[in-house]
Amino acid sequence: MPVVRLGNTEIEYTVVHSKRARNIRLQIDIDDGVTLHVPPGCRESQARKILFEKERWLLKKVKEFQSLRMERETRLKRARREFLYLGKTYPIELVRRVTNGLRGGLQGGKFIVEAPNDIPIRNIQAHYPALFERWYRQQARALIPPRVQSLAAQYGFRYRKVFIKNQKTRWGSCSRAGNLNFSCRLLMAPPRIVDAVIIHELAHLRIMNHSERFWKLVATMDPRYEEHEAWLKQHEHLLIL
Numbered sequence: 001m002p003v004v005r006l007g008n009t010e011i012e013y014t015v016v017h018s019k020r021a022r023n024i025r026l027q028i029d030i031d032d033g034v035t036l037h038v039p040p041g042c043r044e045s046q047a048r049k050i051l052f053e054k055e056r057w058l059l060k061k062v063k064e065f066q067s068l069r070m071e072r073e074t075r076l077k078r079a080r081r082e083f084l085y086l087g088k089t090y091p092i093e094l095v096r097r098v099t100n101g102l103r104g105g106l107q108g109g110k111f112i113v114e115a116p117n118d119i120p121i122r123n124i125q126a127h128y129p130a131l132f133e134r135w136y137r138q139q140a141r142a143l144i145p146p147r148v149q150s151l152a153a154q155y156g157f158r159y160r161k162v163f164i165k166n167q168k169t170r171w172g173s174c175s176r177a178g179n180l181n182f183s184c185r186l187l188m189a190p191p192r193i194v195d196a197v198i199i200h201e202l203a204h205l206r207i208m209n210h211s212e213r214f215w216k217l218v219a220t221m222d223p224r225y226e227e228h229e230a231w232l233k234q235h236e237h238l239l240i241l
């Protein structure tokens with residue numbers, strides 16, 4: 001990986017020669033790090049200049065993403081002990097039973113994981129993400145469609161179907177056919193955020209873009225939408241399995 005030295009900081013980056021890129025572009029992502037997109041006909045040495053031109057921005061972003069990654073690491077470690085549901089944390093308790101396979105669910109203020117006696121704890125914990133995902137999906141299927149229905153009725157929207165997915169990068173989406181999709185991980189967020197995402201997608205049934213008109217429509221249903229959008233931006237790296 002090439003490295004650029006900016007002040008006292010060395011930053012690794014990936015170079016992508018992209019046929020479709022029109023301009024030299026710098027991108028930063030929590031997983032992929034810094035990427036330099038080089039358009040056709042541009043030399044890499046030429047493209048590299050942007051790293052120095054955007055030095056201040058880049059240094060700031062790299063720092064920001066480092067702390068996001070650390071926060072996420074901490075969250076992932078805690079994900080073995082603390083279960084996140086509708087904005088609250090519940091302790092995870094492992095109960096040994098004569099059972100085959102792993103089961104789990106919220107019971108009396110705890111997330112109880114039932115596991116067979118003979119499986120070491122590490123192996124059980126390795127299955128937590130799949131177990132949790134299954135549970136979030138179930139809850140999402142039970143909770144989200146009725147909530148969509150009631151908000152749609154309240155604000156006069158018509159949609160076709162609601163699908164629950166586990167999209168990595170989106171909390172919700174709306175198709176041209178009028179179907180609404182939501183990520184099951186949305187149930188990690190507080191209820192007001194779940195509502196905000198539903199309202200956002202309902203509004204897309206009428207306006208497919210993020211124009212001023214769109215945000216005005218959202219504001220009529222969710223006057224604090226800016227706060228809710230900001231909450232998601234700040235926390236989405238923590239709402240992981």
Ligand SMILES: [Zn+2]
Nearest residue numbers: 200204209210
């Ligand atoms: Zn949108």
